[in-house]
Structures are given as C-alpha cells and as structure tokens.
Amino acid sequence: MTEPATQSRTVPLADGALELQWSSITHRGRRRDANQDAMMAEFPLFIVADGMGGHIGGEIASASTVDRLRAVAAKGDVGPKTIEKALARAVGDIASHPETTDEGTGTTVTGVYLDLTGDEPTWVTLNVGDSRVYLFRDGGLAQVTTDHSVVQELISAGRLTPEEAENHPYGNVITRAIGPSDGVLPDYVRLEVVDGDRFVICSDGLTKELTDYGILHFLLQHDDPTEAADDMLEAALENGGRDNVTIIVINAHRTGAGADGAAAADAAGDADAAGDDDSSTTAP
Template sequence: MPEAVTSSRVVSTVTGPIELRWAEVTHQGRRRENNQDAVLSSFPLFVVADGMGGHIGGEIASSRTVERLSAAVKRETVSPDVIEEALERAVDDIASHTETTDDGTGTTVTGVYLDLTGEEPTWVTLNIGDSRVYLLRDGALAQVTTDHSVVQELIAAGRLSPEEAENHPYGNVITRAVGPSDGVVPDYVRLEVVDGDRFVVCSDGLTKELTDYGILHFLLQHEDPAAAVDAMLEAALENGGRDNVSIIVVGARLVSADDDTSTVEISSPVSS
C-alpha cells in the first residue's frame, strides 16, 4: 500500500488567511497490470487524470496532461485560460506518441483549485470525463461535477435510473476526454469558500467500489486527509479494486487572529 502524506499551507487572502490541508494516493488496483491514473496535488490546483487507450496509451495521456498542468501552475496564477492552454499542449503531446496512441487514446481531467484573484477567494472545480469532485459541507456530501458519460446522458434523459446505471454495459463509456479531439473545454463550477470545506477528487476506480455514503463515512471518520484517503483506498481494494484508484482529499479552515500558524508548507507521513 502507498503511504499517504498530509501537507498543509496557510495562504493570505483579502478576507483573511486560509489553512489548506491535503493528501493524495494512487494505486493500480487489484486487476490492472499498470496504473493509467495520474495525480497533481500542488497548491493551488488538485487534479486527477484517468487515462484510457492501448497498453500504455492511457498512461501517456494522463501523465502528459498532469505534467502540462503542473508546469502551468508553477509559472502562472491558475485560471480557465491557463488550464485550457495546458490541455491544448497535452493534446499535442498525446498525438505525438504515434507508436503507442491512437484516435481513442485520452484521459479524464477533474479537480479543484483555490482562486485568489477576485474580491473574495473562491473554489473552482473543473471537469472533463467521469472522474469526480465531491464537496463535504455542513455534514452533507454533494457531487459537484457532472459525469461526461453515456449513462449520465441516459439518466438526464430519464431513460435510466442511478441504480440501473451502476451495472449498465456502457458504464465505462465517456463522452468527453482530453486527447481524442481538439478544443475540449472543461466544465467549471465556482463555489464560495466556507470554513470546514472538504473536497474529494477521485477517479472512477473509487466510485465503482465505494458509494457516496461510503465516501461520506470515511470523511467523517477521519479528519486528517492522509488517514481519509488511506481508508477509502483500503475499502476500494477490499471491495474488488477492479480499476486504478486515485483519491485527493483537500480541506480548508479559516484562520483566526489567535491561531498559531505559518505560511510554510508542512508535510507529515501517516502510516497506511
């Protein structure tokens, strides 16, 4: 089992400091030969990419997408324009690997970032594909992103129930991805920052094995992000681990003047 690590950072904003704590884990699962997921967990952007296509084509697609996003984050403030330019470069990277990729090679890209450019700090989620972002707020868990998948379209059209979708033969077919076509733009959702917010960003390898109630259970049981991702990964593997599993948990706390905090990023290992 990989060892999860909790990182923390206090950031200054126009409305006061915010402490972020996060952890990530990725695992090939119990039935896959390699891991085609890739994870970016670097303030202010937290992203999961789930690759598809060929023996290693999906791995190339997800890794190049995360590398392009990571490079963009290091250079500039995160914005939709920055994200979309990085994704365009990733599409070119994927297409350049002609020996291992084809027209069906691509990757999901899903995540959340903290936007500090406005009058108030806000969260922004982004999504292409069927990886997901969940938000835990006031004790309730909500799926923020909407899957780009055949079964989600059938659900939206009233032709399929969520229960029927769980075992639908087209359950793995997505309708939007980075790679197969040019100019793919993520869906964005902007959210206010509330004290105690906790996000889960995950590939479908988690949601195939763990219900929304299960995700909520482990978040409520484990305040520490590393402990939460470890517990969810262990449960997903115990439930079958049929796919690669990637999980990021990000939490935010509004810092008061009496809190003893610093702006230094701190990392501490947590046993898995």
C-alpha cells in the first residue's frame, strides 16, 4: 500500500492564483493477490488506471498507460492530442508482452488535468472504462465521467435502475478499454475552475464498496485530502475490499480577482434574478 501524503502547488494566474492540494493512495484490497491498479498525481495531470487481464497482464496494461501519461505530464504539454498519442503507445506496450497478455488484456484510464492554454483556466476530465471522476462543488457531489460499461448502457436505455445495477451479474463488464483494440479515445468534459472545488478520482474498487453518499460523507468530514482518501480506503476495506482500491483527492482554492470576480458575478446574477421577480409581480 502506498502511504498517502498531501502535496501542494500554487499556480499563478493572470488575476490571482490557484492553490492546489492533493493526495493519492492505492491498496490491493482484501481478496486480490496483486494490485493491478496504477496511478499518477503529478501536476497538471492526475490519473487512475484499473488493469484487467489474467496473470500480470492487467498490471502491465495499467502501468504502461500511466508511464506513458507520466511522460506527457513531465513535458507539460497536456491535451487531447498528446494524451491520445500516449495511449496509442501504451497499446503497443501491452501488445509487446505476448507471454503475459492476451486479447482481453487492457485497462481503464480516468483522470483530470488543468488546462492553462486559454484565457481562463479550465479543468478537463478524461475517461475510458468505468473508473470515475467525481466533483464536489457547493456542498454536493456529482459524477462527471460516464461509465463505459454494459450496466451503464442498460441504465441509459431505461432497462435497469441504478439500484438494480449494484448487484447485476455484468457489473464488471466494460465496453471500452485501453489495450484490446486500437483507436480507443477518451471522453472529455471541460469544467470551469471554481474556488473550493474538490475532485475524487477512483477505481471501481472504491465505488463497489462505497456509495456516492459515502464518498460525500468523507469529503464533508475531512478538509485535508490525505485524511479524506485514507478514510475512504478504510471504509472500502471494511465493507469487503473485493477489488483493488485507488483514490486521488484534489482540493482547489482560487485566490485574487478571479475568485472575487466569480463571487461578484454570482451576487449580481442573484440580484438580477430578484429584480426580474419583482418586476414580474408588479407588471400589469
């Protein structure tokens, strides 16, 4: 098990700064012989990969994918083009180990990176498979990524409820992964940078054992990323620990004019809305 430790970085912005804190932890769980998860938390890219495949094939797939993405982060040129080139190279790495991999060997890859190339900074999530990115904002938790899984397709088609999905026999079957075929591209979601946002990036070893409400509970209980990640892991293990568990927690605090401007804009919007309500009630 990798011991968690909170890391920090201050990112200068044109109108202030973004103060980041993050922590990462991984564990093989209580029922697995090995940990086929891999992770990296190296600014500006934060990634979780959950390998699949017999023997050590899954471990090779997840480690190769993370290593290729680590090289992208080290160069500081993180974007869809460089990410997809890295993933294509990872597919080649996986295929170059025929003695330990097969057609079913692959890995999920899920994460978030900070994009500073535009006029305003943005977060961008990426996802292949059923590992997840959650966003904590304004006291609530939302899943940003969409699972690439048989169960999610059934839910989207209205043939299965989220409650029924929890114990579905095809719960572990994913429909997209890095490794089994060429040309697999991530889904991307772009998000504005808001003061106080927190991200949880995790493999399904966490979400098998902990509900979204449980994840929210530990975020509300702990401001420190290390304490939040540590308690989530402990709860997952206590609830069965049926799979490898990997968690990254990121805190983001925006300071300066950007944060003040966002607050002022919200206040102005509320005032305009109130004004609109008053005028509508007094109009003839």
